[in-house]
Amino acid sequence: MTIFNPFRALGRGVLSLLRSIGAIAIFAGLTVRAVIGPFFAGQFVQQLVRIGFLSLPVVGLTALFTGAALALNIYVGGERFNAESFVPNIVALGIVRELGPVIAALMLAGRVSSGIAAEIGAMRATEQIDALHTLTIDPMRYLVVPRVLAGIVVLPMLVLVADVIGVFGGFLVGVTTLEFDPTVYVRNSADILERWDVVSGLIKAAVFGFLLTLMGCYHGYRAQGGAQGVGRAATHAVVSAAMLIFAANFILTSLFV
Amino acid sequence: MAAPVKIAWKNVTKRFGSKTVLDGLSLDAHEGKSLVIIGGSGTGKSVTIKTALGLIAPDKGVVEIDGRAVRPEDPSDPGLDQIGMLFQSGALFDSLTIWENIAFKLLKAGRMKRPEARARAIEALEQVDLEPDVANRATRELSGGMLKRASLARAIVTKPAILFFDEPTTGLDPVTADVINRLILRQVKSLGATAVTITHDMASMRMIADEVAMIEHGKIRWRGGLDGIEDCADPAVCAFVHGRSADE
Ligand SMILES: Nc1ncnc2c1ncn2[C@@H]1O[C@H](COP(=O)(O)OP(=O)(O)OP(=O)(O)O)[C@@H](O)[C@H]1O
Ligand SMILES: [Mg+2]
Numbered sequence: 001m002t003i004f005n006p007f008r009a010l011g012r013g014v015l016s017l018l019r020s021i022g023a024i025a026i027f028a029g030l031t032v033r034a035v036i037g038p039f040f041a042g043q044f045v046q047q048l049v050r051i052g053f054l055s056l057p058v059v060g061l062t063a064l065f066t067g068a069a070l071a072l073n074i075y076v077g078g079e080r081f082n083a084e085s086f087v088p089n090i091v092a093l094g095i096v097r098e099l100g101p102v103i104a105a106l107m108l109a110g111r112v113s114s115g116i117a118a119e120i121g122a123m124r125a126t127e128q129i130d131a132l133h134t135l136t137i138d139p140m141r142y143l144v145v146p147r148v149l150a151g152i153v154v155l156p157m158l159v160l161v162a163d164v165i166g167v168f169g170g171f172l173v174g175v176t177t178l179e180f181d182p183t184v185y186v187r188n189s190a191d192i193l194e195r196w197d198v199v200s201g202l203i204k205a206a207v208f209g210f211l212l213t214l215m216g217c218y219h220g221y222r223a224q225g226g227a228q229g230v231g232r233a234a235t236h237a238v239v240s241a242a243m244l245i246f247a248a249n250f251i252l253t254s255l256f257v
Numbered sequence: 258m259a260a261p262v263k264i265a266w267k268n269v270t271k272r273f274g275s276k277t278v279l280d281g282l283s284l285d286a287h288e289g290k291s292l293v294i295i296g297g298s299g300t301g302k303s304v305t306i307k308t309a310l311g312l313i314a315p316d317k318g319v320v321e322i323d324g325r326a327v328r329p330e331d332p333s334d335p336g337l338d339q340i341g342m343l344f345q346s347g348a349l350f351d352s353l354t355i356w357e358n359i360a361f362k363l364l365k366a367g368r369m370k371r372p373e374a375r376a377r378a379i380e381a382l383e384q385v386d387l388e389p390d391v392a393n394r395a396t397r398e399l400s401g402g403m404l405k406r407a408s409l410a411r412a413i414v415t416k417p418a419i420l421f422f423d424e425p426t427t428g429l430d431p432v433t434a435d436v437i438n439r440l441i442l443r444q445v446k447s448l449g450a451t452a453v454t455i456t457h458d459m460a461s462m463r464m465i466a467d468e469v470a471m472i473e474h475g476k477i478r479w480r481g482g483l484d485g486i487e488d489c490a491d492p493a494v495c496a497f498v499h500g501r502s503a504d505e
């Protein structure tokens with residue numbers, strides 16, 4: 001007879017977490033090592049389009065609504081201190097430093113990490129990764145490196161777009177429902193922002209881009225057991241990418257303040 | 258045996274979890290010969306080939322090609338350059354067209370120009386009895402037997418010195434199977450390749466084998482020429498070849 005032992009369960013959990021962290025670190029190391037050597041430019045460009053360009057609608061729409069909602073909330077809060085005139089400044093700062101990168105990255109965790117995990121996982125299940133190996137092409141170089149590099153390159157671009165659209169969402173609400181003067185709104189948004197606000201957001205974006213593509217590749221690469229395994233890989237990719245994005249966001253933010 | 262040893266499995270052991278799949282398996286494939294591996298389903302035939310490709314690392318023992326140990330999990334192993342492999346599942350890349358699949362190594366590793374590589378791919382398609390108009394199709398547009406032949410074309414297109422075929426005639430009609438058997442024979446007899454073929458197709462075995470090895474419980478149960486099989490040298494082998502279960 002076995003009795004549920006909370007200490008054992010906790011110990012198991014901690015051990016398996018440590019094992020995962022170790023395995024991910026090794027995979028990241030192998031990825032970095034594979035950057036050196038033959039480069040598959042065609043694959044890279046294809047991933048730029050898939051990860052970047054095709055994500056524009058999703059990222060743009062979420063940024064628009066977030067900026068709009070943020071403006072409303074800040075207005076409500078600001079009113080209590082007679083500080084509602086700060087709406088443009090705080091929306092701009094909030095979007096550029098925090099919400100632009102985080103929201104774009106989370107959307108891409110849903111859209112891209114899962115897609116990569118499913119694709120690479122299916123290739124694992126159907127021996128296509130083994131086939132690459134026997135055709136003397138390093139699967140890390142051919143599959144993983146182009147995706148991860150594309151993530152690092154493309155996320156800052158997407159976040160720049162998200163920043164602009166997010167601020168614009170706040171502007172729309174500001175001038176329509178909150179009765180701000182358009183020129184004042186734009187000037188206040190622009191004046192508050194310093195170069196570092198934008199740059200720090202873009203650095204975050206690059207790190208998130210690395211993490212979310214790496215998680216897709218890692219879980220896809222290790223997928224086993226047919227369709228079920230592929231599904232599991234996609235789920236794990238999204239969850240772990242999102243968690244890493246939140247953790248990295250906190251660490252980077254505390255470094256950047 | 259006059260021909261030198263091309264591939265040598267030396268005491269190879271491989272476990273998956275608690276299951277021992279290969280149990281000290283030793284086997285030689287001789288240069289310019291056709292070795293056929295037979296054995297029950299799930300006895301480790303595919304795993305045996307995968308250890309020679311470095312796809313599966315043995316727990317014990319070593320596989321040597323030309324006397325050099327195969328480096329597991331290393332696609333830059335120079336030994337792989339001379340190998341063509343047909344996977345049991347086909348394993349074509351579904352993101353590419355048929356001809357891009359066949360010409361993959363020529364394009365990526367050989368840096369051949371696309372028109373030239375395409376011409377080579379179509380040549381290989383003809384060898385496996387597929388029409389040239391298959392070249393531009395996606396993998397999902399082909400039947401199982403056509404996919405198998407397309408992956409066979411991918412295995413032979415670089416004219417490799419070593420060929421591994423994992424069930425090349427499974428799922429093919431008898432006429433097409435005959436074409437494939439002749440193709441394998443030609444690779445060995447005319448081009449001097451070393452072929453290792455896994456098959457459950459006894460007619461195919463009789464046609465292409467210089468030598469036969471039967472795997473049982475992760476070891477080589479018997480090996481010898483076709484005459485040994487006809488003479489019933491080992492009753493178990495004899496029963497297997499004639500499709501009788503062992504207790505008869
Ligand atoms: N990657 C793997 N992980 C775990 N078990 C494996 C793996 N590859 C093979 N096996 C197991 O090893 C055993 C031998 O598999 P293998 O594919 O070599 O069989 P086979 O002789 O080729 O059979 P068949 O004739 O049906 O193709 C099987 O029990 C299989 O479940
Ligand atoms: Mg098999």
